[in-house]
Amino acid sequence: MSNQTEYAYKYIRERILDGTFKPTQKLIESQLSELISVSRNTVKKALLKLEQENLVKIENNKGATIKSFTLEEVKNYLEIREALEGLIARSAAKHITDAEVDALEQLLLRMGDFLKQNQFDEYSKLNKEFHSIIYKASRNIQATEMVNMIKTQLMRFQFRTLLIPGRNESSFNEHQMIFTTLKNHDSEKAEEAIKQHISNVRTTIENNYQYLL
Structure with a gap:
């Protein structure tokens, strides 16, 4: 994982875990890219890593959503x-x-x-x-x-x-x-x-x- 991808991953992860980003909230790649000052491709890689941890759900044509647990x-x-x-x-x-x-x-x-x-x-x-x-x-x-x-x-x-x-x-x-x-x-x-x-x-x-x- 590149330094930028690692940074983006940690940035998003921390905000999911501390409640800044809420369950069921959509994560828009373009907005995150601007917020974190990295490319959209970097954000995409970070979101894939978060999906592996079951913190984010990614669906085709729908993008990423923060996982919510019943x-x-x-x-x-x-x-x-x-x-x-x-x-x-x-x-x-x-x-x-x-x-x-x-x-x-x-x-x-x-x-x-x-x-x-x-x-x-x-x-x-x-x-x-x-x-x-x-x-x-x-x-x-x-x-x-x-x-x-x-x-x-x-x-x-x-x-x-x-x-x-x-x-x-x-x-x-x-x-x-x-x-x-x-x-x-x-x-x-x-x-x-x-x-x-x-x-x-x-x-x-x-x-x-x-x-x-």
């Missing part, structure tokens, strides 16, 4: 993620190092501080780092790749769920429980804790779907 599709994705994250957490509990445990503990402290200050964007970034450490500790590259693909599909929901009253505190408590099980190298409890966390995310989205679009 509630049923979102629930299915999260059920798959729950199963995969359970496998990852079980393995991570066996293999996690003292240094990784320390890193998780430091992240939790900072997450708590950001939560108290209602800095949800910063909390969300650290949340991502927290899970990344667990993925690395698991040594299961294939499961991690599949989870990251699913998380990309649903990233637009992730930040908004923290705005649901009470969800941010629940999320933090769930991460504390996950941390404790990993620190204790308790594979069974770690799997149980992270599956409960994903299940709670699914329930939150299911109960508030119309507000999260």
Whole structure:
């Protein structure tokens, strides 16, 4: 992928994931070309890459549209993620190092501080780092790749769920429980804790779907 195509791809992708470009919105190549200051051919290549990630749908003679997921599709994705994250957490509990445990503990402290200050964007970034450490500790590259693909599909929901009253505190408590099980190298409890966390995310989205679009 050329530098310009990579730039266009990242530009469009970021705006899909942060909600600037909305689900079902049409992406007009000529407009994007002017907006990003690249050729239409470059935009076309970027959109094809986004289609491979299931973020964009391209139809002949209709152009590109931002992918929209039904509630049923979102629930299915999260059920798959729950199963995969359970496998990852079980393995991570066996293999996690003292240094990784320390890193998780430091992240939790900072997450708590950001939560108290209602800095949800910063909390969300650290949340991502927290899970990344667990993925690395698991040594299961294939499961991690599949989870990251699913998380990309649903990233637009992730930040908004923290705005649901009470969800941010629940999320933090769930991460504390996950941390404790990993620190204790308790594979069974770690799997149980992270599956409960994903299940709670699914329930939150299911109960508030119309507000999260």
